[in-house]
Amino acid sequence: MFSHVNTAAAHQQSHGVPEAANRNLQSMFSRQPIESFGPGEAVFWEGDRAAHVFEVTEGILRVVKILSDGRRVITAFMHPGDLVSISLQENYLYTAEAVTSVKIRRCARNRFQDEITRFPELRPQLFSHLCEEMAAAQEQVVLLARKSAEEKVCSFILKIARRFRQEARLEIALPMSRLDMADYLGLTIETVSRTMTSLTSRGVIRSNGRHRISIQCIRKLARLAGESDDEDNQRIDQTNVRQRAWQH
């Protein structure tokens, strides 16, 4: 959640020549140099002065908050095309760390703001971006507040499947560690592991190595995720959040 608007497609278009016709939020990053971060490296830290906005170009970031006694919460995973730290205050609200090898572009906050001012057609984009983040946050709150361990894990797999399955294949990558998954779902690694094992033995998923699974029965997975709306005729590629461009 929090910035999971994948505008990678639009992004492609606008590279090189950011025409007014298809200018978008990602355009701002197109001339910035690419920076690389290795697994575990932090892109920025919670509490630091928020000087930049980022675009993920490659790899996966985790958005982390830590309680004073070390308990860790991952509030989001960011994928290529996502913008990080858009909704911000004076200081970063969280730490962003590379899960895999990651490439990002950065844009100074000032410049980002200036561009938004200069090109009013960007405002609705920024706005709907924030609104989708809010919707995603609410989904996560529901998951954390009321779902069981199994429902949490199934919801997680399903969310990734809906966004990243390759074409018809129902094989998906889980590049993050079990600890990352646990801290995202409010569980322990052991519970995540046991749940995955159970799903495998029941034929819902099949694991191909530690970071790759294939979904054997998407309907069952959806049911176990606690999404069964009686009708249950959801397609894997359904769009959950209808969006309207704001006119501001």
Add this chain to the structure above:
Amino acid sequence: MFSHVNTAAAHQQSHGVPEAANRNLQSMFSRQPIESFGPGEAVFWEGDRAAHVFEVTEGILRVVKILSDGRRVITAFMHPGDLVSISLQENYLYTAEAVTSVKIRRCARNRFQDEITRFPELRPQLFSHLCEEMAAAQEQVVLLARKSAEEKVCSFILKIARRFRQEARLEIALPMSRLDMADYLGLTIETVSRTMTSLTSRGVIRSNGRHRISIQCIRKLARLAGESDDEDNQRIDQTNVRQRAWQH
């Protein structure tokens, strides 16, 4: 969370004569008629076409999401001065119900958008409003993902105390039912009740009827809420989120 910016003070100013000098988001509602809702009544329903934006004038609203099997999550309580349904999509993302007797004003979404367009000085307000909602959402995610029942209850009391205590008195109102608290904190009524009892018997709080408590030891409460930053020299009225007006 989600819209807890209490601008009641600013609101007072702008009533009657919404001068440009102190125009704010609340100004838009100042000429709207006041509507009343009794406890339990819904102001709008999740999924309905989002035709209005609301301002709470009096009383408390709960923001509710329901899973298909009836499990309920309250993602926010809204207080006087709060704006509801600002960050929105095509349809409402949640149901809003009156906890107490509630008075609200509504503003057609179209008009709200037009006004934002017409008075650019409102945009930064809208923006920082959304950003604060995001920050609050993240706090709630941390609470739900990693805090114990006792930490959750203490965090909740502390949050209300920081916003609504009357002057020096550390007596606060908890107008919502135990079920509402439970659905907000991801617990059961029994667990909430037991925790409150335990806090009372340990002298952290004292209850004056079911919906009113006084805080006996704010430092202990803060420690039990899991906020102890070693330093622990926080004041009850500290502002947790520093905010910067956006220039968009």
Add this chain to the structure above:
DNA sequence: CGTTAACTTGAATTTTGTCAATGCCTGTGG
């Protein structure tokens, strides 16, 4: 003042977490 819903309390159960031991990828260096 009586009714009733809301709340509290207790006991048993379930779920998830903790601790500890083992197993298995993955990447490194021979």
Add this chain to the structure above:
DNA sequence: CCACAGGCATTGACAAAATTCAAGTTAACG
């Protein structure tokens, strides 16, 4: 290319936390 090491992941036994179910109380409201 293989062997090995070390980090992750899995599994099991047990413990703790929270939920569930079932009575009791209390307080709010007519």
